[in-house]
Amino acid sequence: MHPRKTSQPVREQRFCQARQELLQLDYFLKGTVLKRMMKCGRPQCACHRDPAKRHGPYFEWTYKVNGKTVNVKLSPQAAPLYLVATKQHRKLKAVLTRMERLSRTVLAHLAKQAEHPD
Numbered sequence: 001m002h003p004r005k006t007s008q009p010v011r012e013q014r015f016c017q018a019r020q021e022l023l024q025l026d027y028f029l030k031g032t033v034l035k036r037m038m039k040c041g042r043p044q045c046a047c048h049r050d051p052a053k054r055h056g057p058y059f060e061w062t063y064k065v066n067g068k069t070v071n072v073k074l075s076p077q078a079a080p081l082y083l084v085a086t087k088q089h090r091k092l093k094a095v096l097t098r099m100e101r102l103s104r105t106v107l108a109h110l111a112k113q114a115e116h117p118d
Helices: 008-024 079-115
Strands: 032-038 055-065 068-074
Touching: 008 079, 032 079, 055 079
Parallel strands: none
Antiparallel strands: 032 055, 055 068
């Protein structure tokens, strides 16, 4: 079975659609938002015996810079904003990957046309 060939106008339309998706993106950040429940420093506290009694939730935004992990504490009010922003970053990466794949295919086709004009 041969892979389906996609016509040039369809590829161009898909590229334009992806470009429109980029315009729909809002603020974005790389990284992850974590919700943590923690044990305190008092050994007699119930949080050490029962995981359901741990303190929190505490929120952190975690990302890497030059191979090092950076943790930023977030307020409960800020956490949803950062969570949405990290999802936007993943969407941005997916759209760019799709655009690059389409560009590679279209440019190979255009290069072939330039080499062998009709």
